[in-house]
Amino acid sequence: MSATREVKLSEAEVRRQAADMSVRDLRDPRHPGLYLRFWSNRERATWHLVRGKKWVPVARWPELSVAAVIAELPALRQRLLRSPATAPVVSGMATVGQLLDWYGDRMARDRSLSAKRKAGARSAIAQHLKPRLDDLAVAAVNADALDKHLMWPCQAEVSLSYLRQMFALLLTAFRQALQLGLIDRNPMAGMRFNDFTKAKILPKAARLRDVQLPELMQQLAQAFEQEPGDAMLALMMLAHGTRIGETRMARWNEISLAAAEWFIPAANAKTRTEHRLPLTDQVQALLTRYRAIQQSGGYEGVYLFPNRRGLCLSETQASNVFKRLGKGEWTSHDLRKVSRSTWTDLGIDGHIGEMLLNHKLGKIASTYIHTQAMQQRRAALEKWHAWLDRVGFAGIHGLTKALIEISQNSPEATATVAPSDLTAFVISEDSK
DSSP states (O other): OOEEEEOOOOHHHHHHHHTOTTEEEEEOTTSTTEEEEEOTTSSOEEEEEEETTEEEEEEEETTSOHHHHHHHHHHHHHHHHHOTTSOOOOOSOOBHHHHHHHHHHHHHTOTTSOHHHHHHHHHHIIIIIHHHHTTOBGGGOOHHHHIIIIIHHHHTTSOHHHHHHHHHHHHHHHHHHHHTTSSSOOTTTTOOGGGTOOOOOOOOOOSOOGGGHHHHHHHHHHHHHHOHHHHHHHHHHHHHTOOHHHHHTOBGGGEETTTTEEEEOGGGSTTSOOEEEEOOHHHHHHHHHHHHHHHHTTOOOSBSSBOTTSSBOOHHHHHHHHHHHHTTSOOHHHHHHHHHHHHHHTTOOHHHHHHHTTOOOOHHHHHHOOOOOHHHHHHHHHHHHHHHIIIIIHHHHOOOSOOOOOOTTOGGGGOOOOOTTSOOOBOOTTOO
């Protein structure tokens, strides 16, 4: 078997010729120097670039398809000219689909990423990026190709904010592949999202405003009697501006009434930074009442918001809580937004507000500010919870002691102690 057959290369043609045992090599006159040599099992083959009598292996088939190797030919020839002694072997990462498979697997194994972020990336790759870019050769990626296959079609189907996230994911995948030497160049280098659209991405309008909170408090007071877990999840988020993920995973051993603090581990936080929130008198009373309700129902577990299996509420289960409470009119994130906006109206310092939300600080702030400002945080939450008391919060937490709103800058703001009728304790997994 020594025959070299001239064909018009395509995947179908290669597979047809593989069945002919008399053929060893394939070449296409349109692509001088490119040969495909079959292995003995005929199911695999090696791509070669031939210069004179030297056959340089560059990739394997079917890992690198006909379309992919042809798209890579200009780059392969350049590499061979620059370094004749080095075989310019191409990895199987010649198409965008192969790159996305690699990067998706890399993200799935990254322990520093949250499960939610991994799931979001997996969905974006499977539902949008791969269906549109799977067979596009890496060498063929440019602004026009991305606009034609991804950006313009997708903007008609998904929100601009989600499209920007997908663009960022794709850009990061290319950067990482280049840094690891898996591709010769980053075809997306220099591209920006606003190269493809000038439309502004507007923040979602708030669906809860401070004037609606009296009515909301009435609703949560009723819910607390019927479904205390649902109401408590909403109240903890509203009272502290926390995210649904970090709230639903709260454990009793992270709540210390003795230290008047709620500790959120870094693993539960979106920013992967541990978060400490002062507990006001009102919230301590609310937690005491809620724990008593759980215990009277026979629950002695470790979670504030358990499901029927004794684990914390799943992401879906927690979302369903707000489907029941919000009835399509508001979501869990609207609680966080109304908290933050009302803090501003109350005169709470913007930097303290961002710290309470556990937002990542800017580079300058992170460099020069090395304090958690717990006294200022406590004063801010005391002012906020005193305001909530006036719209109905007081009727839910049951704290009988009259609370006086203290100015944020008053020195008395840091001297608040838990009322005498509250038990100062730290509930742990072993205290049952």
